[in-house]
Amino acid sequence: MLKTRQRDLGTPASAATETVTIEIDGLPATVQAGTSILRAARESGVDIPKLCATDSVKPFGSCRLCLVEIEGRKGYPASCTTPVEAGMQIRTQTEALSKIRRNVMELYISDHPLDCLTCSANGDCELQDMAGAVGLRNVRYGFDGDNHLDAGVDTSNPYFQFDASKCIVCSRCVRACDEVQGTFALTIEGRGFKSKVSAGMNEDFLDSECVSCGACVQACPTATLMEKSIVDHGQPDHAVVTTCAYCGVGCSFQAEMKGDQVVRMTPWKDGQANHGHSCVKGRFAWGYASHRDRVMDPMIRENTSDPWRKVSWQEAIDYTARRFGEIQEKHGRKSIGGITSSRCTNEEVFVVQKLVRAAMGNNNVDTCARVCHSPTGYGLKTTLGTSAGTQPFDSVMDADVMIVIGANPTAGHPVFASQMKRRLRQGAQLIVVDPREIGLVRSPHVEAAHHLALLPGTNVPIINALAHVIVSEGLADEDYVSERCDLESWDSWKAMILKDENSPEEVARVSGVDAEEIRAAARIYAKARNGAIYYGLGVTEHSQGSTMVMGMANLAMATGNIGRSGVGVNPLRGQNNVQGSCDMGSFPHELAGYRPVSDEDVRTQFEQHWGVTIDPEPGFRIPNMFDAACAGKFKGIYIQGEDVAQSDPDTNHVEAALSSMECIVVQDLFLNETAKFAHVFLPGTSFLEKNGTFINAERRINRVRKVMEPQQGKDEWLITQELAQAMGYPMNYNNAAEIMDEIAELTPTFNNVSFQFLDEVGSVQWPCNDSAPMGTPIMHIEQFVRGKGLFVETDYVPTEERTNRKFPLLLTTGRILSQYNVGAQTRRTANNVWYGEDLLEVHPHDAETRGIRDGELVSLASRKGDITLRAKITTRVKPGVVYTTFHNPETGANVVTTEYGDWATDCPEYKVTAVQIAPASHRSQWQEKFAARAEQQGKISETN
Ligand code: SF4
Ligand code: SF4
Ligand code: SF4
Ligand code: FES
Numbered sequence: 001m002l003k004t005r006q007r008d009l010g011t012p013a014s015a016a017t018e019t020v021t022i023e024i025d026g027l028p029a030t031v032q033a034g035t036s037i038l039r040a041a042r043e044s045g046v047d048i049p050k051l052c053a054t055d056s057v058k059p060f061g062s063c064r065l066c067l068v069e070i071e072g073r074k075g076y077p078a079s080c081t082t083p084v085e086a087g088m089q090i091r092t093q094t095e096a097l098s099k100i101r102r103n104v105m106e107l108y109i110s111d112h113p114l115d116c117l118t119c120s121a122n123g124d125c126e127l128q129d130m131a132g133a134v135g136l137r138n139v140r141y142g143f144d145g146d147n148h149l150d151a152g153v154d155t156s157n158p159y160f161q162f163d164a165s166k167c168i169v170c171s172r173c174v175r176a177c178d179e180v181q182g183t184f185a186l187t188i189e190g191r192g193f194k195s196k197v198s199a200g201m202n203e204d205f206l207d208s209e210c211v212s213c214g215a216c217v218q219a220c221p222t223a224t225l226m227e228k229s230i231v232d233h234g235q236p237d238h239a240v241v242t243t244c245a246y247c248g249v250g251c252s253f254q255a256e257m258k259g260d261q262v263v264r265m266t267p268w269k270d271g272q273a274n275h276g277h278s279c280v281k282g283r284f285a286w287g288y289a290s291h292r293d294r295v296m297d298p299m300i301r302e303n304t305s306d307p308w309r310k311v312s313w314q315e316a317i318d319y320t321a322r323r324f325g326e327i328q329e330k331h332g333r334k335s336i337g338g339i340t341s342s343r344c345t346n347e348e349v350f351v352v353q354k355l356v357r358a359a360m361g362n363n364n365v366d367t368c369a370r371v372c373h374s375p376t377g378y379g380l381k382t383t384l385g386t387s388a389g390t391q392p393f394d395s396v397m398d399a400d401v402m403i404v405i406g407a408n409p410t411a412g413h414p415v416f417a418s419q420m421k422r423r424l425r426q427g428a429q430l431i432v433v434d435p436r437e438i439g440l441v442r443s444p445h446v447e448a449a450h451h452l453a454l455l456p457g458t459n460v461p462i463i464n465a466l467a468h469v470i471v472s473e474g475l476a477d478e479d480y481v482s483e484r485c486d487l488e489s490w491d492s493w494k495a496m497i498l499k500d501e502n503s504p505e506e507v508a509r510v511s512g513v514d515a516e517e518i519r520a521a522a523r524i525y526a527k528a529r530n531g532a533i534y535y536g537l538g539v540t541e542h543s544q545g546s547t548m549v550m551g552m553a554n555l556a557m558a559t560g561n562i563g564r565s566g567v568g569v570n571p572l573r574g575q576n577n578v579q580g581s582c583d584m585g586s587f588p589h590e591l592a593g594y595r596p597v598s599d600e601d602v603r604t605q606f607e608q609h610w611g612v613t614i615d616p617e618p619g620f621r622i623p624n625m626f627d628a629a630c631a632g633k634f635k636g637i638y639i640q641g642e643d644v645a646q647s648d649p650d651t652n653h654v655e656a657a658l659s660s661m662e663c664i665v666v667q668d669l670f671l672n673e674t675a676k677f678a679h680v681f682l683p684g685t686s687f688l689e690k691n692g693t694f695i696n697a698e699r700r701i702n703r704v705r706k707v708m709e710p711q712q713g714k715d716e717w718l719i720t721q722e723l724a725q726a727m728g729y730p731m732n733y734n735n736a737a738e739i740m741d742e743i744a745e746l747t748p749t750f751n752n753v754s755f756q757f758l759d760e761v762g763s764v765q766w767p768c769n770d771s772a773p774m775g776t777p778i779m780h781i782e783q784f785v786r787g788k789g790l791f792v793e794t795d796y797v798p799t800e801e802r803t804n805r806k807f808p809l810l811l812t813t814g815r816i817l818s819q820y821n822v823g824a825q826t827r828r829t830a831n832n833v834w835y836g837e838d839l840l841e842v843h844p845h846d847a848e849t850r851g852i853r854d855g856e857l858v859s860l861a862s863r864k865g866d867i868t869l870r871a872k873i874t875t876r877v878k879p880g881v882v883y884t885t886f887h888n889p890e891t892g893a894n895v896v897t898t899e900y901g902d903w904a905t906d907c908p909e910y911k912v913t914a915v916q917i918a919p920a921s922h923r924s925q926w927q928e929k930f931a932a933r934a935e936q937q938g939k940i941s942e943t944n
Contacts (some may be wrong), residue, residue: 004680005124011053014031020084022087025093026089056174120234125221159284160212166222171248174197234263252272254267281817285831293671336636337366342367344868346694347691347722347739351731370907371541372574373578375545380549384788385780390563391698392765397422399532401567402532403521412791424701431452435455452515455880456510457543465503485784495577543800544796553569607741609857630657636663636665667683747808750766807915811881815894822889823889837869838886838891840884843881856919860884864896874897892927
């Protein structure tokens with residue numbers, strides 16, 4: 001068997017807590033009640049042959065290979081479908097069983113190509129293993145009868161193929177698609193000999209409902225469903241367990257290697273966030289790491305119109321240090337700063353904020369979380385006491401009602417979406433609050449009880465109206481509130497929430513959501529045994545983002561829905577390490593662990609450790625940096641793995657700010673949009689080349705392990721360290737583990753964390769310290785971290801961004817499954833087959849009144865600028881609302897978004913822009929300028 005194959009215990013684990021003792025082949029075994037005999041045997045080291053069973057799906061009992069004998073019972077029951085009973089005496093190896101198993105295998109093999117030696121699964125095929133295990137030596141039936149040997153191969157999916165000639169119709173793939181992924185894309189069509197696996201309505205995989213999660217490929221025991229990378233490169237010879245670098249779910253993967261090449265990423269069964277599941281991005285879209293666009297040499301240039309000049313690391317670092325030094329001398333200590341990346345490891349982020357504070361001598365450090373989840377930090381800290389979500393993902397399996405607000409989990413957090421769907425299929429109820437009909441609203445076997453399709457910008461009135469119903473109808477959990485919450489704040493909040501303006505009838509007028517729908521949703525949530533709230537950027541990226549976060553916390557406290565499994569308020573973090581980059585102190589006003597830089601005791605602790613004086617004044621947030629740059633006061637910036645020119649709002653303003661700086665340093669894999677304005681390019685490393693940690697949306701600290709050496713020759717933390725040294729600050733780590741040791745020492749919530757500890761326990765959720773040595777899956781159990789939960793009044797202040805005659809529609813933005821953020825990674829993979837360009841979703845009514853046709857170009861204009869893109873006419877958006885994504889730089893979606901942001905944190909208001917749309921025939925002015933600049937920079941690169 002292949003060395004990298006993960007152990008398969010045959011059937012899923014039983015949830016029972018009591019145990020039973022049985023006897024297997026004369027030896028006693030104690031297992032959880034409800035365990036199958038097959039699993040019990042495998043747990044005890046006895047591998048009963050099997051084919052149709054696998055531990056990711058329920059047993060099916062079709063192959064008849066796993067038969068056993070049980071003392072006192074007639075016949076040969078299938079061990080995969082028979083649960084253990086106390087005292088059972090089981091025999092797994094008898095002459096009769098061997099004969100039956102050989103006969104079963106003989107039938108399978110008689111309809112199977114005998115090309116084992118040249119088959120891509122050779123060495124990793126359960127059929128091959130089973131033929132050996134049962135001692136099959138010859139096949140009596142010959143191969144002349146009817147068979148499936150000429151069945152075709154479907155190669156339509158870019159990442160895996162389906163070779164029907166090798167299929168044994170065990171239906172593991174069908175069950176994996178149903179039970180694990182929840183997409184129900186596959187069926188077994190026909191009966192008996194004619195039965196076969198079919199994707200959708202007899203379509204090929206690419207045209208079917210398949211979302212390329214890979215669960216079926218993982219479940220297939222033969223070479224029928226096989227990764228094309230394995231077909232091309234052969235089987236792996238070793239593997240390293242690491243963490244996906246895409247979204248905030250933080251799936252664990254086994255990177256399977258052949259020499260120093262990755263040939264496959266398989267989801268890690270012991271991963272505590274994903275339990276062996278994956279989505280198309282983590283499973284398949286890792287090829288960007290070796291894409292030809294990747295820059296491998298440091299480069300510098302005096303002016304952005306000059307060609308890039310490849311230089312040594314030493315020269316690039318010395319040049320940067322000199323330019324930063326000159327700027328500070330001329331424009332002052334605070335004229336430079338840095339931006340940390342939520343895609344980098346905690347260790348890499350920590351050293352960048354330390355570089356800014358210790359070597360640059362100011363607090364001008366911010367993170368890209370500024371533009372996504374900064375209101376989460378503010379809102380949850382204010383109300384509950386901690387800037388993070390309250391639950392582990394697994395908690396959703398205890399939720400009876402879920403409210404999903406401003407998030408699209410099937411696209412943004414697919415593995416968690418599959419878990420949510422599993423719970424919904426078990427009978428939990430779902431309320432979706434979103435302007436758009438997201439995938440969860442209606443999918444096979446899942447339907448939301450209520451979809452509150454509100455107008456963009458009206459989250460706060462909706463959450464207030466839900467609370468109004470709960471308080472006015474006496475549905476609040478008064479006992480919980482009296483015991484756990486600040487009663488003064490409760491009284492004032494109640495008075496606010498009971499105002500007429502917060503009644504469903506009044507809120508219906510501003511939000512466009514029917515009052516009765518609001519009432520019904522509020523009652524379901526309030527009456528649930530366990531009600532859980534999950535939310536995303538559709539909550540935070542508003543001028544009232546922080547207000548809305550506090551509104552959700554208020555609602556959860558009022559109904560007693562915080563502090564146990566199945567409840568809580570949970571941000572679905574966008575990028576892999578948004579939580580970590582915030583935890584690491586990359587905010588201009590906070591050091592690691594969210595401790596204010598203005599607090600002398602906190603500063604003293606860091607000052608003693610770092611041997612410098614830390615500026616007590618908070619520094620610039622990202623938008624302030626841009627404003628200060630335009631005002632001539634901010635002149636140099638070190639940008640780690642972040643493409644502000646594409647991702648930040650009001651592109652024209654961002655470009656003006658970048659153009660006015662004297663030294664921009666970009667550290668990234670690719671020459672991104674921001675690099676067009678840069679003077680120094682420091683090549684970064686992909687996640688496959690890093691040692692470190694990421695922290696996912698459930699506060700889980702996962703290890704990232706080096707699968708290969710940095711391809712550009714230097715660890716990223718070391719680049720930052722050498723820059724700090726060149727700027728005169730002695731930073732001296734020997735490896736990433738030492739950086740984590742310092743983080744742990746300086747951050748009370750991380751005190752017990754180390755690489756060694758994580759390697760021992762797998763992963764851990766912070767706080768992890770002497771009070772919680774094994775971490776803290778659920779927060780606020782006995783009491784809130786701040787003591788008493790604080791209700792904060794959440795009056796609705798509408799955004800300044802209003803529709804008018806010129807801009808009568810509202811634009812809201814989001815992402816789709818196959819692309820990720822600015823697309824720098826996914827656009828350099830075969831994922832483009834699903835989504836090659838940003839589209840504008842328009843309701844048929846709005847399209848018709850403007851003469852817009854599906855697939856044709858439309859101009860999208862706001863008071864900030866205009867772009868042209870292709871229209872997709874759909875009822876997923878309601879009349880008056882249009883929607884697009886921002887994955888492609890040439891689209892320039894952020895040319896139209898505005899300068900408005902959250903009142904508390906400056907998180908941009910990406911989700912509400914007043915726009916007009918019209919048929920178009922050519923690119924916009926900005927897009928022409930973009931194309932010209934791309935051409936000019938392309939020429940510069942060619943001359944290099
Ligand atoms: S494709 Fe694989 S998993 Fe699916 S039925 Fe065929 S052999 Fe079984
Ligand atoms: S890849 Fe995932 S979605 Fe597609 S058929 Fe397989 S299990 Fe279903
Ligand atoms: S769900 Fe997120 S973390 Fe998991 S594989 Fe997909 S992108 Fe990676
Ligand atoms: S493994 Fe039990 S019947 Fe197939």
